[in-house]
Amino acid sequence: MPEILEDAGAASSLQFLTFRIDGRRYALPAHEVAVIIRVPPMSRVPQSPPALLGITNLGGAVLPVVSLRGLLGIEETQARASTRAVVLDIGSNVALVVDAVDSLIEISPERIESHQSELGMETGEKLKGTFLTGAEGEAAKILDIKGLLDTAFAKRASAAHRTARTVMAGTVAVVEEVKTAHEMLLTFEVAGQEFALDLTDVQEIIPAPKARTAIPKTETLVLGVTALRGTLLPLLSLRGLLGFPTAAKAASREKVVVLNVNGAQVGLVADAARAIVAAETHLVDPIPGVLASRAGGESRIRAIYRGDAGKRLISILAPEQLFREDVMQRLRAHHQRGESQLTAQAPAAEDNENFLIFQLGGDEFALPIDAVEEIAALPAQITRIPKTPKFLEGVVNLRGAVLPVIDLGRRFDMPLSTQAKGRRLVVVRTERRRAGLIVDGVSDVLRTSEAAIRGAPDLTDDIARLVSGVINLDASGRIVLVLSPPELLTRAERGILDKFQADQGRVVE
Structure with a gap:
């Protein structure tokens, strides 16, 4: 006390x-x-x-x-x-x-x-x-x-705070323009196969709860309900929805993908989360008619993305087709009455923001999801460029374009990470630059209200520029720092990434 x-x-x-x-x-x-x-x-x-x-x-x-x-x-x-x-x-x-x-x-x-x-x-x-x-x-x-x-601690001026928010707003606008040629997909694993949902359909991703309240006399695909910020969230098995055998026991990597269906929240339990992918629209093909006419799991698929030159086929699910008509009618009725004990009406979209949550050295950080172009596996080979800052690992050729790679741990002067498994490359785009950020792991896509986002600690100009806000999650006792994407790419050596962009044709053939 x-x-x-x-x-x-x-x-x-x-x-x-x-x-x-x-x-x-x-x-x-x-x-x-x-x-x-x-x-x-x-x-x-x-x-x-x-x-x-x-x-x-x-x-x-x-x-x-x-x-x-x-x-x-x-x-x-x-x-x-x-x-x-x-x-x-x-x-x-x-x-x-x-x-x-x-x-x-x-x-x-x-x-x-x-x-x-x-x-x-x-x-x-x-x-x-x-x-x-x-x-x-x-x-x-x-x-x-x-x-x-x-x-x-040099105090932050109010003008600096306004500038930081303006930069963030500008970043979102520019990324929206870039996204017109892509579909942002959230991919996950079910029974050893990779599936995806359009990121705009996803409210958030959370770890599968250890405690689930079972519902008597329900189908095996209904795993139960769990509490989510004061509401009850029904949990449905993606294995069951897609026609795969039910797993013998819950895996430690399970994730819950939270969707809004007809105004009601539903949690779909996947075996594991994979990545966020910027899928080129010309590589997203409608599902072949012979599969679309089948009554099995394929009927839930609206399109297939041919990634990595056709080596990676990702089935894109249609949320409105995941549920049988009787389930959809039940959800509609729950929404209209507003009396469902299993679901809660989602907050208005304009009152919420989505963030990608990642880990560095045991701490959690966030990036606005609109600034994230994709999440990829860490490349096995990164071409080192001489006479560059220590945090700049080098460059990689990502689908024909040169991408500078920044080690965020080094960028923040953290101890060198000994972790190899789970490290990811988060590709971020700002108004003028595009770069890959090496992080220790990616855990969630968090949807939170504006009320839960506080101002950054009012201490130094460096913190004011780098940290645009703090997500305060009282229920779980978590504090997540929201980072400003433009500052991640430009704070130490502002001209280096511009030089890479100008010379990229000569760096990587």
């Missing part, structure tokens, strides 16, 4: 919270302290100043967590049992991690020494005063915490 500080004491006295860092005793005015908690779980912010340990979810709010050791230039140590986070209310909330909290004490104003020559400041400190405590007269230094934070 948090330790709540209460106002007390005479008006003639001043209250201070005292705490320890590396044997030193510091103090802050009690009115600047909101609550004291144990150090919470955090999500790291890429390319942030060393003092910023990460951000956390506290009471539904996104809170930066800052190390006082880092602010003072003192070497970090492992957290101990006494380590606490002091949540400050100094215009904007921030959690300050200290080695130990001492006590809440009252001091008369005349006991505070504020002459700079008498404060005994050490390197890195910013002080407002000092006072002596206890019988032994130990000194407690009153920190100028705002001064320390301002030194470590």
